[in-house]
Amino acid sequence: YHWKERDEYCNIVAIRKGTGSVAEFRSERESVSAVVAHLETDVEKGLSVAEATRRLESEGANELEEAPPTPLWRRIVRELSNVLTLILLAATVISGVEWVIETPRESALPYEAIVILLIVLLNVILDLVQEARADDAVRSLKALSAPQASVIRDGRRQKIPARELVRGDLILVEAGDTVPADARLTEAANLRVEEAALTGESLPVEKSIDPIADADSLGDRRNTLFSATAVTLGRGHALVVATGRKTEVGKIARMVAETEKEQTPLEKELDRVGKRLSMVVLIICVVVFVAGLLTGRVHGLRGLLEFSLFAVAIAVAAIPEALPTIVTTGLALGTRRMAARNAIVRRLPAVETLGAATVICTDKTGTLTQNKMSVRVLFTADAEVSLEEDDPLAGLSEPARQAVRKALRAGAMANDATLVENDRGGQDAQGDPTEAALLVAARKIGADNDAERFARRAEIPFTSDRKRHTTVHHDTDHPDEWRVFVKGAPDVLLDRCAYILVNGERQRMTETHFREVREANSKLSGQTLRTLAMAERVLPRDGADAPTDEEIEEELVFLGMVGMLDPPRPEAADAVRRAKKAGIRVVMATGDHRETAMAIARELGILTEGGEAVSGSELEAMSDEDLAARVEQVQVYARVAPAHKLRIVQAWQRHGHIVAMTGDGVNDAPALRAADIGIAMGITGTDVAREAADMVLADDNFATIVVAVEEGRGIFDNIRRCLFYLLESNAAEVITMFFGILLAEWVAVDNNADLMVPLLASQLLWINLVTDGPPALALGVEPTAPDAMTRPPRDVRHGILTTDGWKRVGIIGLIMTAGTLLALDAAYPGGFFNFLVRFDDLRAAETHARSLAFTTLVLFQVFNALTHRGAEDRSAFHQIRHSPYLLGAILLAVLLQLAVLHLPFLNVAFGTVPLTAVEWMFAFGVSSLLLIGHEAYIAIFRRNRGDDGKK
Numbered sequence: 031y032h033w034k035e036r037d038e039y040c041n042i043v044a045i046r047k048g049t050g051s052v053a054e055f056r057s058e059r060e061s062v063s064a065v066v067a068h069l070e071t072d073v074e075k076g077l078s079v080a081e082a083t084r085r086l087e088s089e090g091a092n093e094l095e096e097a098p099p100t101p102l103w104r105r106i107v108r109e110l111s112n113v114l115t116l117i118l119l120a121a122t123v124i125s126g127v128e129w130v131i132e133t134p135r136e137s138a139l140p141y142e143a144i145v146i147l148l149i150v151l152l153n154v155i156l157d158l159v160q161e162a163r164a165d166d167a168v169r170s171l172k173a174l175s176a177p178q179a180s181v182i183r184d185g186r187r188q189k190i191p192a193r194e195l196v197r198g199d200l201i202l203v204e205a206g207d208t209v210p211a212d213a214r215l216t217e218a219a220n221l222r223v224e225e226a227a228l229t230g231e232s233l234p235v236e237k238s239i240d241p242i243a244d245a246d247s248l249g250d251r252r253n254t255l256f257s258a259t260a261v262t263l264g265r266g267h268a269l270v271v272a273t274g275r276k277t278e279v280g281k282i283a284r285m286v287a288e289t290e291k292e293q294t295p296l297e298k299e300l301d302r303v304g305k306r307l308s309m310v311v312l313i314i315c316v317v318v319f320v321a322g323l324l325t326g327r328v329h330g331l332r333g334l335l336e337f338s339l340f341a342v343a344i345a346v347a348a349i350p351e352a353l354p355t356i357v358t359t360g361l362a363l364g365t366r367r368m369a370a371r372n373a374i375v376r377r378l379p380a381v382e383t384l385g386a387a388t389v390i391c392t393d394k395t396g397t398l399t400q401n402k403m404s405v406r407v408l409f410t411a412d413a414e415v416s417l418e419e420d421d422p423l424a425g426l427s428e429p430a431r432q433a434v435r436k437a438l439r440a441g442a443m444a445n446d447a448t449l450v451e452n453d454r455g456g457q458d459a460q461g462d463p464t465e466a467a468l469l470v471a472a473r474k475i476g477a478d479n480d481a482e483r484f485a486r487r488a489e490i491p492f493t494s495d496r497k498r499h500t501t502v503h504h505d506t507d508h509p510d511e512w513r514v515f516v517k518g519a520p521d522v523l524l525d526r527c528a529y530i531l532v533n534g535e536r537q538r539m540t541e542t543h544f545r546e547v548r549e550a551n552s553k554l555s556g557q558t559l560r561t562l563a564m565a566e567r568v569l570p571r572d573g574a575d576a577p578t579d580e581e582i583e584e585e586l587v588f589l590g591m592v593g594m595l596d597p598p599r600p601e602a603a604d605a606v607r608r609a610k611k612a613g614i615r616v617v618m619a620t621g622d623h624r625e626t627a628m629a630i631a632r633e634l635g636i637l638t639e640g641g642e643a644v645s646g647s648e649l650e651a652m653s654d655e656d657l658a659a660r661v662e663q664v665q666v667y668a669r670v671a672p673a674h675k676l677r678i679v680q681a682w683q684r685h686g687h688i689v690a691m692t693g694d695g696v697n698d699a700p701a702l703r704a705a706d707i708g709i710a711m712g713i714t715g716t717d718v719a720r721e722a723a724d725m726v727l728a729d730d731n732f733a734t735i736v737v738a739v740e741e742g743r744g745i746f747d748n749i750r751r752c753l754f755y756l757l758e759s760n761a762a763e764v765i766t767m768f769f770g771i772l773l774a775e776w777v778a779v780d781n782n783a784d785l786m787v788p789l790l791a792s793q794l795l796w797i798n799l800v801t802d803g804p805p806a807l808a809l810g811v812e813p814t815a816p817d818a819m820t821r822p823p824r825d826v827r828h829g830i831l832t833t834d835g836w837k838r839v840g841i842i843g844l845i846m847t848a849g850t851l852l853a854l855d856a857a858y859p860g861g862f863f864n865f866l867v868r869f870d871d872l873r874a875a876e877t878h879a880r881s882l883a884f885t886t887l888v889l890f891q892v893f894n895a896l897t898h899r900g901a902e903d904r905s906a907f908h909q910i911r912h913s914p915y916l917l918g919a920i921l922l923a924v925l926l927q928l929a930v931l932h933l934p935f936l937n938v939a940f941g942t943v944p945l946t947a948v949e950w951m952f953a954f955g956v957s958s959l960l961l962i963g964h965e966a967y968i969a970i971f972r973r974n975r976g977d978d979g980k981k
Contacts, residue, residue, distance in 0.1 A: 055068055057214040057254065057269075057271045058214065058241070058242050058251045058253055058254050059241055059242060059243055060241055061241050062214070062216050062239060065214045065216075065269055065271070066216075066269065069197060069198040069269055069271070070198060071198035071199075071200065071269060072200070073200065073216050073267075073269070074182075074185070074200075075182065075183075075184060075185035075200075076181065076182035076183045076184070076185070076198075076199060076200035077183055077184075077196070077198050077199055077200070078183065078184050079183050079184055081198075082183055082194075082196050082198075082199065085196035085197060085198065086194060086196050089196055089197065089273065090273075090274060091193045091194070091273075091274060092192055092193050092194065092195040092196070092210065092211055092273035092274045093193050093274050102158075105158055106154065106158070110150075110154065119147075119150065122147045122150070126140050144939065152799065177191070177192040177208065177210060177720075178190065178191060178192060179191070179192040179194075179195055179201055179210040179211075180201060180202040180203070180207075181195065181199050181200060181201050181202070182200045182201075182202065182267075183199070183200075186450060187202065187448055187450065187460060192210035192211070195210055195211050195270055195273055196270065196273060197270050197271060197272065197273060198269060198270060199211075199269070199270040200216075200267060200268075200269055200270075201213055201267070201268055201269075201270060202265070202266075202267055203221075203255065203261050203265065203266055203268065204261060204264070204265035204266075204446070204491075205261055205262060205263050205264060205265070205491065205493070206260075206261065206719070207260070207261045208258060208259070208260055208261075208721065209223070209255045209256060209257055209258065209259050209260070209261065210257060211257050211270045211272065211273045211274075211277060212254065212255065212256055212257050212270070212271055212272035212273075212276075212277040212278060213254070213255045213268035213269055213270045213271060214253060214254055214255075214268055214269050214271050215237055215238070215239045215253050215254065215255060215266055215267070215268045216239060216266075216267045216268060216269060217239065217266050217267040217268075218237045218238055218239055218264065218266040219264050219265050219266065219488065219489050219491065220263060220264035220265075220489065220490065220491055221236070221237040221261070221263065221264035221265065221266040222234040222235060222236050222237065222261070222262050222263040222264060223235050223237060223255060223256075223259050223260065223261050223262065224259060224260040224261075224262050225248075225249070225256060225259045234262045234263065235249070235252060236252070237252055237253065237255070237266065238252055238253055239253055240253060241253065248278060254271075255268050256277070256278050256279065257272075257273075257277040257278065257279045257280070258277075258279045263491065263493065264491050265446070265489075265491065363810070363811055364381060364741060364742075364744070364745035364748075365381060367741060368381075368737075368738055368741045368742075369728075371734065371737050371738070371741065372712075372727060372728040372729040372731065372734045372737075373725055373726075373727060373728070373734050373735070373737065373738035373741070374712065374725065374726040374727075374728055375724070375725050375738075376720075376723060376724055376725060376726060380707055380724035380725050380742075381742055381745050381746075382742075382745075382746060383688060383706055383707050383724075383742075383826070384690075384707060384725075384738055384739050384741070384742025384743070385739065385742040385743035385745070385746040385747075385823065385824055386688045386706075386823045386824050386825070386826045387614055387688050387689070387690045387706070387707060387739055387742075387823060388613065388614060388615065388687045388688050388689075388823050389614065389615045389616075389617060389682050389687045389688070389689045389690065390609060390614055390615070390616050390617070390689075390690045390692075390732075390735055390739075391617045391618075391619050391675070391678055391679065391682070391689060391690065391691045391692065391705075392616065392617070392618060392619070392692045392732055392735070393618075393619065393620060393692050393693070393694065393711075394618055394620035394622060394627060394630055395463075395596055395620065395622070396463070396596075396694075396711065396713070396730045397692055397711070397727075397730055397731065397732045398598060398599065398602045398618070398630065398634060398732045399596040399597060399598050399599060399602070399630065400596060400597055400598070400599055401463050401596060401713075401730065402463065402596065402597075403463045403464050403466070403467035403560070403594045403595070403596050404417075404467050404470070404471075404594060404595060405417045405467050405468065405470070405471035405592045405593070405594050406418055406559060406593055406594060406595050407554060407559065407592065407593035408422075408434055408437060408438070408471075408590055408591070408592050408593075409547075409550045409554070409590055409591045409592075409593070410430070410433040410434060410437055410531070410589065410590040410591075411433070411530055411531060411532040411533075411543070411546075411588075411590075412426075412427070412429060412430040412433045412532065412533060413426055413430040413433070413434070414550075415434055417471050417474065417592075422434070422474070422475060423475060428534075429533045429534035432534055433531055433534070433589070433590065434475065434477075434590070435475060435476075435477045436477075436531065436566070436589050436590075437564045437589040437590030437591075437592075438468065438471055438472040438475060438477040438478075438564075438590075438592075439472060439477040439478070439480055439515075440515040440516070440517060440564035440565065440566050440589050441468035441469075441471070441472060441517050441562070441564050441592065442468060442469050442472035442473075442477060442478045442481070443480075443481075443484055443486075443501055443503060443513075443515040444489075444499050444500060444501045444515040444516055444517045444564075445461075445465045445468055445469055445499075445501075445517075446461055446462065446465060447460060447461030447462055447465035447466040447468075447469050448460050448461060448469075449466075449469060449470070449473065463596070464560070464562065464594065467594055468517070468562075468592070471592070482506075483505065483506050483507055484503035484504070484505060484506075484513055484515075485503060485504045485506065486501050486502070486503050487502050487503060487504050487512075488501070488502040489501040489502065490579050490582070490583070492518070495671065496518075496522075497518050497519040497522045498516055498517065498518025498519065498522055498523060498583070499516070499517055499518060500514060500515070500516045500579075500582060500583055501514070501515050502514055502582070503515065504571075509571070510570065510571050510572070511568050511569065511570060511571055512568070512569040512570075512571050513566065513567075513568060513569075514566060514567040514568070514569060514582055514583075514586075515564070515565075515566050516564070516565045516566065516567075516583060516586060517562055517563065517564050517565075518562070518563060519561075519562070519563070520547065520548075520551045520561050520562070520563040520591055521548075521551070523563040523565055523586070523588070524544060524547060524548070524563065524588070526565070526583050526584055526586050527539055527565055527586045527587065527588040528584075528585045528586065528587075529585070529586070529587040529588065530543050530547075530587065530588040531587055531588065531589055531590075536587055539588065543588075547563075547588065547591065550591060551591060551623075552625065554591070554593035555623040555624075555625040555626045556625050556629070557593065557629075558595065558625075558626050558629040558630055558633075559593030559594060559595055559626065560593070560594045560595070560596065560622060560623070560626055561591055561592065561593055561594075561623065562591065562592050562594065563588065563590070563591045564589045564590055564591070564592075565586035565587055565588050565589055566586065566587050566589060567582070567585060567586050567587060569582070598630060598633055598634055599731060599732070599733065601731070601733040602634050602731075602732050602733060603633070603634045603635055604733070605732055605733035605735075605736040606634050606635045606636055606732075607635060608736050608819050609735075609736050609739070610635070611819060611820055612736075612739065612740075612818075612819040612820065612821070612822070612823070613821070613822035613823050614739065614823065615662075615687075616636050616665075617636070617664070617665055617666070617667070617678070618630075618631050618636050618637075618665070618666045618667065619667040619670050619674070619675055619678060620666075620667070620668060620669075620670065621646075621668075621669060621670060621671070622668060622669070623668065623669065624643060624645050624668035624669060626668075627643065627666050627667075627668040628643050628666055628668070631643070631665065631666045636665055636666065637665050637666050638665065640663075641663065641664070641665035641666070642660070642663045642664045642665065642666075643664070643665065643666035643667075643668060644660075644664050644666070644667055644668070645667075645668050645669045645670075646667070646668070646669040646670040646671055646674055647669070649667065649670060649674050649677070649678075650674075654677065654680070654681070657677060657678075657681045658681045658684045658685070661678065661681040661682055661685070662685060672693070672698045672700075672701065673700075675691060675693065675698060675700075675701035676700045676701040676704055678691075678701075679691050679701050679704050679705045680704060683704075683706070688706045688707075688823065688826060689705050689706050689707070690705060690706065690707040690708075690709055690735065690739075691704075691705035691707070691708055691709065692709045692710070692711070692727075692732075692735070693708070693709070693710060693711075693715070693719050693722075693723070694710065694711040694715035694719050694730075698710075698719050698722075699719055699721075699722040700722075702719060702722040702723045702724075703722050707724050707725060708722055708723040708724045708725070709723055709724070709725045709726070709727060709735060710722070710723035710725070710726050710727070711726075711727055711730045712726045712727050712728040712729070712730060713728075713729070713730045715730075725738065736819075739819075740814055740818050740819050741814065743814065743818045743819070743824075744812075744813070744814030744815065744818055746824070747812075747814070747815060747818070748809060748810045748811065748812050749810065749830075750830050751809045751810075751812065751898045752806045752809050752810050753830060753831070754835065754838065754839065754898065755805070755806055755809055755894060755895060755898050756802055756806055757831075757839045758838070758839050758842040758843055758846075758894060759797075759801065759802055759846075759891045759894065760798075760802070761839050761840065761842070761843030762842070762843045762846035762847055762850070762887065762890065762891070763789070763794055763797065763798075763887070764843075765843050765844060765847040766788055766789065766846070766847045766850045766851065766883075766887065767787070767788060767789065767794075769847060769851060770787060770788030770789070770851060770854065771787060771788075773851070787880075788850070788851065788854050788880065788883055789880060789883065789884055789887070790880065790940070790941050792939070792940050792941065793880070793884050793940055793941065793942075796930065796940060797884075797887060797888060797891065800888070800922075800923050800926050800927065801888050801891040801892060801895075801923050802891075804918075804919035804922055804923065805891070805892070805895035805916065805919045805920060805923065806895075807915075807919070808895075808913070808915040808916035808918070808919040809895065809898055809899075809916060811915055812899065812913060812915075812916065813912050813913070815904070816909075817904075842894065842960070845959075845960060845963075846887060846890040846891070846894070846957075846960065849886055849890060849956040849957060849959065849960075850883050850886050850887045850890065851883070852886075852956060853879075853882045853883045853885075853886040853952070853953060853956060854879050854880070854882065854883035855879075856879075856882070856952070857875070857878050857879035857881075857882045857883075857949075858875055858876065858879035859872070859875050866882065866948075866949060866952065868946075874943075877941055877942070877943055878943050880941065880942075881931060881941075881942040881943050881945060882945060882949055882952070882953060884942065885927060885931065885945060885949075885950070885953045886953040886956055886957055887957075888923065888927050889924075889927075889953055889954060889957035889958075890956075890957040890960060891923075892920050892923055892924065892957070893957050893958055893960045893961040894960055895916065895919070895920060896916075896920070896961055897960065897961055897964040899913060899916065904968065905965060905968050906961065906964060906965065907965075930942055931943070931944050931945055932944045
């Protein structure tokens with residue numbers, strides 16, 4: 031801070047003629063008054079709302095330029111150039127050539143080629159639409175977590191979105207804030223700013239308000255705040271001189287064309303799965319192709335083309351092309367649901383990690399408690415007063431009344447909170463909840479009326495290391511004196527107090543006084559009250575050399591101590607219980623007094639019998655090895671500094687735990703980054719903390735963390751369902767095609783007949799479109815399972831697809847293959863079970879058999895979608911009314927299959943014939959065996975477990 035009175039900017043410096051344009055005006059070289067005049071604003075009241083609105087319309091929003099959106103034609107080219115689409119286009123060409131050389135042509139149009147091309151176009155359209163929806167979801171999340179700025183307009187302090195700042199706005203910044211725009215300082219109290227990302231300066235830069243004539247580099251401009259830099263200490267007022275792309279960081283941003291998106295662990299694993307599938311498909315295609323050539327079942331050019339088309343069809347059948355779209359949709363919709371429940375996910379990997387969290391290390395104030403501090407008790411040397419009474423001063427002697435007034439006045443003076451009029455005719459407190467509570471208490475007894483008498487001239491801000499806040503004021507009633515007001519932690523402040531106010535007189539503090547204050551502190555803390563002490567000092571204003579910070583805060587007069595209460599949130603205890611039931615350990619790390627922290631922790635169920643509570647000083651004395659050895663027994667950390675949180679996170683991680691850590695301050699950033707899931711407070715958190723976090727709590731509520739974990743588990747479960755469903759479905763298609771060709775001689779009447787494939791390429795594409803797409807998307811938005819928070823966290827060391835998972839894919843694929851080939855055999859002459867043969871003509875019989883097999887496989891996948899609703903201990907029909915999207919997708923698939931089989935123009939396009947009611951019943955009966963088997967397994971599993979089934 032500057033130990034001198036700041037001038038009132040009486041020396042008005044006129045802007046030099048010819049240099050008044052925005053481009054030529056250098057705010058860092060001019061005095062504050064010149065900058066005020068140039069910007070046509072007010073250094074105390076800021077801009078008017080009307081003028082700010084006008085400037086916003088003319089100058090644009092305070093936003094950095096983003097990379098221009100990808101043109102539609104480029105998106106289309108990108109979609110058409112992926113491997114799957116190229117395979118499908120190759121199939122279209124092969125099918126078209128086959129149609130051209132047909133002698134005589136069996137159809138007037140190349141229906142199969144047309145159908146494949148239409149399905150390619152439909153897939154491209156669906157991908158483009160889904161991509162647009164995902165972009166909308168991301169934009170909505172950005173809007174929810176948009177940065178805010180403190181600004182004074184029309185003389186009123188208010189919070190506005192940073193994008194609405196304009197040149198001339200008067201902004202307020204303090205430790206923990208991210209600077210929202212380039213601005214010229216008008217006030218600076220011990221202000222230091224981290225500018226390393228912009229200037230390369232390794233240490234925080236101390237700021238001042240003085241003009242700088244030779245500021246050639248950004249690092250020299252000590253009177254200017256730069257957008258996106260972080261305030262690490264102190265506070266200040268500044269006038270915005272540049273916004274958006276005109277800021278220094280905006281100039282850099284314009285040089286960045288685009289940002290590469292980070293792949294999530296899930297996407298990386300899906301890539302690995304895709305590569306494995308591609309290798310398997312390639313091997314199968316080669317084996318089948320070579321087998322067809324060696325067996326002599328390929329005759330002439332047409333046969334070669336048919337077999338090539340068959341090989342392509344296998345590739346199409348094996349690739350779950352809907353998977354990337356469904357994963358993107360699941361993550362986007364999941365994060366939107368979480369945002370609606372006040373958990374804003376900033377990084378998608380956090381969604382995957384949330385379900386695996388084993389430890390939540392949480393703050394107390396505002397997270398587990400209501401963050402609505404109110405002063406309940408005031409202790410002075412003369413009296414102990416309840417501030418909950420209508421008239422707290424009633425019955426007190428005059429010296430005792432004055433002692434109460436002086437103590438609360440000190441709390442109101444060493445204070446940055448403000449009370450503003452609201453629309454309801456009352457007042458709202460803005461600022462730190464503790465300071466707001468002191469301001470409200472002082473106003474209640476009229477101790478805040480001295481604000482005009484004591485004009486603040488300097489301050490020494492509160493920091494987590496100092497644990498006290500000091501302000502220096504000019505006493506207008508005593509012009510020759512400076513009045514110093516201090517508030518802080520009692521144990522810290524007592525060490526700096528040499529005197530105490532007793533019966534209206536200043537007395538030297540004795541051991542008895544120290545003991546009485548400490549006993550009162552312990553008593554209040556034991557009642558779960560947060561304590562804060564107030565002191566003052568009078569210094570002569572004699573023009574002597576300025577005292578140092580340490581000298582100012584010595585020889586203080588102890589005035590009193592308040593006990594404040596921040597009660598637990600009503601839902602916090604239940605949230606802790608749910609977290610523990612889900613196998614998650616809950617640990618409290620707070621800066622509060624040990625007794626207060628332990629009392630709240632016991633009330634919420636965090637501190638249990640056998641659990642330990644450790645203070646910051648004890649933690650400081652531990653080595654990293656000692657902490658790691660004890661960390662699993664410690665449930666409460668009290669009086670901890672932000673630096674301690676990093677050690678706590680690392681100690682848990684050494685034991686293999688997945689740690690979620692909450693934080694709100696600048697110094698919490700290292701711990702938030704080190705944690706597996708960094709969680710910042712959206713209301714009380716600083717911009718730096720929010721930037722370092724993976725998730726932001728819009729309501730600062732611990733219960734929201736538990737809700738987010740539940741949602742995260744549900745999202746992961748749904749993505750896992752989709753993956754297994756798609757892999758099982760595609761495995762069934764591949765195995766069906768593979769064995770269909772290898773076993774064709776057992777089905778065909780004439781072994782020398784042309785190649786008979788079980789399904790056409792267009793039919794495989796139809797299956798992928800109708801039964802892979804909508805049901806899989808519906809599975810991706812299934813409600814979170816009722817048991818999501820009753821099972822332990824998943825082990826992140828195991829991937830989604832374990833050995834057992836691959837076994838399930840193979841088994842389900844073989845079951846569906848067996849049923850599909852059974853249907854093919856039953857309707858084809860010459861087979862083992864040809865009881866559904868309707869046609870003597872071989873080509874007609876082949877089309878009929880293929881139609882029945884086609885329908886059976888579609889219904890298999892419909893029933894398989896139902897089985898994925900359930901779990902190893904839950905029926906597929908359990909609360910099925912809560913799955914309207916899945917039921918709708920199943921109904922849609924069945925109706926579309928009816929259309930393909932019974933509409934003549936679709937019969938021609940897809941090579942199908944209508945089925946009889948008996949054949950539909952047969953297909954339905956065979957395919958339903960999959961669901962019947964699942965339900966039988968559930969019944970046996972429950973009976974063996976002794977479950978009554980009421981879940």
